[in-house]
Amino acid sequence: MESYGYVAPSSIAEVLAVLNESTSAGRMTQLLAGGSDVLVQMRMPNHQPRTIVDIKKLAETNRLEVNAEGIYIGAAVSSAVMNEHQGLRKAMPGLLEAGDLIGSTQVQGRATICGNLCNASPAGDSIPALIAADGICDIATASGTREMPVGDFVVGVGKNALREGEFLLGVKFAMPKASTKDAYLRFTPRTEMDIAVAGVGVRVSVENGICTDARVSIGAVAPTALLVTTAADALIGSSLDEAALAAAGQACRDSASAISDKRGTAEYRQKVVAVLCKRAIAIAHKRALEN
Amino acid sequence: MARLHVESTINGEAQEFLCDANQSLLDVLRDELGLTGTKEGCGTGDCGACSVLLDGRLVCSCLMLGVEASGSEVETIEGIAGDEGLHPLQNAFLENAALQCGICTPGFIVASKALLEKHPNPDESTIRYWLAGNLCRCTGYDKIIRAVQDAAAKMSHPA
Numbered sequence: 533m534e535s536y537g538y539v540a541p542s543s544i545a546e547v548l549a550v551l552n553e554s555t556s557a558g559r560m561t562q563l564l565a566g567g568s569d570v571l572v573q574m575r576m577p578n579h580q581p582r583t584i585v586d587i588k589k590l591a592e593t594n595r596l597e598v599n600a601e602g603i604y605i606g607a608a609v610s611s612a613v614m615n616e617h618q619g620l621r622k623a624m625p626g627l628l629e630a631g632d633l634i635g636s637t638q639v640q641g642r643a644t645i646c647g648n649l650c651n652a653s654p655a656g657d658s659i660p661a662l663i664a665a666d667g668i669c670d671i672a673t674a675s676g677t678r679e680m681p682v683g684d685f686v687v688g689v690g691k692n693a694l695r696e697g698e699f700l701l702g703v704k705f706a707m708p709k710a711s712t713k714d715a716y717l718r719f720t721p722r723t724e725m726d727i728a729v730a731g732v733g734v735r736v737s738v739e740n741g742i743c744t745d746a747r748v749s750i751g752a753v754a755p756t757a758l759l760v761t762t763a764a765d766a767l768i769g770s771s772l773d774e775a776a777l778a779a780a781g782q783a784c785r786d787s788a789s790a791i792s793d794k795r796g797t798a799e800y801r802q803k804v805v806a807v808l809c810k811r812a813i814a815i816a817h818k819r820a821l822e823n
Numbered sequence: 824m825a826r827l828h829v830e831s832t833i834n835g836e837a838q839e840f841l842c843d844a845n846q847s848l849l850d851v852l853r854d855e856l857g858l859t860g861t862k863e864g865c866g867t868g869d870c871g872a873c874s875v876l877l878d879g880r881l882v883c884s885c886l887m888l889g890v891e892a893s894g895s896e897v898e899t900i901e902g903i904a905g906d907e908g909l910h911p912l913q914n915a916f917l918e919n920a921a922l923q924c925g926i927c928t929p930g931f932i933v934a935s936k937a938l939l940e941k942h943p944n945p946d947e948s949t950i951r952y953w954l955a956g957n958l959c960r961c962t963g964y965d966k967i968i969r970a971v972q973d974a975a976a977k978m979s980h981p982a
Contacts, residue, residue: 538827538844538890564888571886572867574845584844586891612880636956637934639868641882725869725955 626714834902
């Protein structure tokens with residue numbers, strides 16, 4: 533039987549070479565960033581041994597940049613490191629609050645939002661927040677890099693759009709204006725250490741009291757997180773008044789296709805996602821006004 | 824397959840060890856280095872019994888590979904007490920009876936040390952959120968929270 537292997541390349545080219553050689557030789561590989569999902573998966577019964585490719589030694593995956601040109605969060609940047617970046621906190625409070633909801637202090641010391649994205653769980657908290665923030669995936673490929681909106685990256689339960697031989701380098705964003713702010717809310721039976729029953733990521737831009745742009749994304753209520761354009765349509769042009777919020781909430785409810793499980797029934801999830809939507813918009817609105 | 828040779832600093836001392844590619848840091852500490860103070864509760868990052876500091880950052884040693892500690896500094900419960908005796912947190916846990924069976928205690932002490940390094944005077948809510956990843960099935964948590972508050976007070980105003 534094949535045994536586990538471990539490599540920690542120091543360049544993108546080396547990672548790509550390992551992935552390519554392994555594919556040619558018929559060996560399985562597993563990319564490793566924070567490891568909070570991967571290590572648990574490795575202990576599942578019948579997990580097949582493979583070569584672990586640790587991408588934390590690359591300069592590119594450790595990038596955490598917040599400046600006028602934009603924001604870049606590398607695939608190896610942990611939630612804890614993100615949380616300590618004051619510029620990021622100011623620019624994207626909603627994304628940080630999503631990362632801050634994933635696991636304990638210990639887990640956040642390792643876990644990465646890019647890993648959360650690649651793991652592609654329907655309940656992954658960072659995914660609706662990344663979609664609301666209009667994140668772009670920066671993907672390393674044999675011929676260079678390619679970009680893809682976060683909203684297209686997750687293609688099914690546990691499935692992402694990476695092709696064989698590719699890996700995620702990081703996510704990037706345009707620098708939001710001071711009057712553009714995001715927020716993320718989720719509902720869980722416990723306040724800590726639980727998995728979302730429903731989650732909503734929003735971002736609103738407010739100019740002279742009027743919402744000029746909005747993005748709303750819902751999580752844990754469909755096989756993948758969804759961008760709800762009908763919710764955004766209900767908000768844009770409004771003063772983010774109660775009627776607009778209610779319409780956006782209803783749009784989230786209509787877009788959800790929740791399932792029933794031990795955390796909640798489908799009906800309950802549909803109802804909660806509308807409430808979370810309204811509350812998250814109110815928070816983002818307040819942040820935009822305070823900027 | 825050949826085992827991997829890893830060099831790291833553990834509790835302030837340079838260490839070399841051999842491990843398998845899929846061996847967790849927790850298993851390396853306990854089985855290769857004999858540092859059995861770090862406990863395995865769940866093995867899935869939910870209970871915090873295996874908490875250690877990696878380059879000063881609180882992590883679950885069950886959620887990382889031993890080989891990932893290469894070139895890093897690891898601090899375990901065995902490194903908490905100094906030459907002068909127990910750490911104020913250890914004393915506070917004893918004085919406040921903040922432990923019963925003891926399995927969770929090393930993780931709580933390590934996690935609390937990381938907390939007090941970042942927030943020397945945390946309020947109760949901060950302590951409870953910070954320690955939400957450490958499970959205790961005996962104490963009901965209250966004595967643990969009091970012990971951390973006690974240690975924080977003593978560390979900021981030494982007698």
